[in-house]
Amino acid sequence: MAKQPHSSTMGRKSYRYTGPVTPLDIxxxxxxxxxxxxxxxxxxxxxxxxxxxxxxKLLIAETGAAEVVGGTLSEGA
Structure with missing residues (x-):
């Protein structure tokens, strides 16, 4: 049976931060x-x-689709 890559990180959501530099105090x-x-x-x-x-919308969930769309838009311009 083949191993699935990154199985430990598959359930963790990734967010890109778009605001100013700021401390996050939890x-x-x-x-x-x-x-x-x-x-x-x-x-x-x-x-x-x-x-x-x-x-x-200062933390935006990363799906991988944004990079593909961004690449498509810049190629067509």
């Missing part, structure tokens, strides 16, 4: 800085700060 975790254009995994979606950033 109780019980080490404070981390969010940088524009960076990708983050393991963010607790039910946390008020994270859900607010998602609602304001």
């Amino acid at each position: 109780e019980g975790e080490k404070t981390r800085m969010l940088f524009p254009g960076a990708s983050y995994t393991g963010l607790p979606e039910d946390h008020p700060i994270v859900s607010n950033l998602i609602a304001r």
Whole structure:
């Protein structure tokens, strides 16, 4: 039976941050800085700060489709 690649990361959602540089302070975790254009995994979606950033479209779920669409648009221009 073939091994499935990245089986440990398949269930983890990845988000790209589009806001200004800002600290993300979640109780019980080490404070981390969010940088524009960076990708983050393991963010607790039910946390008020994270859900607010998602609602304001400052954290955008990465699906891989955006890169394909972006490449198609630039090739046609």
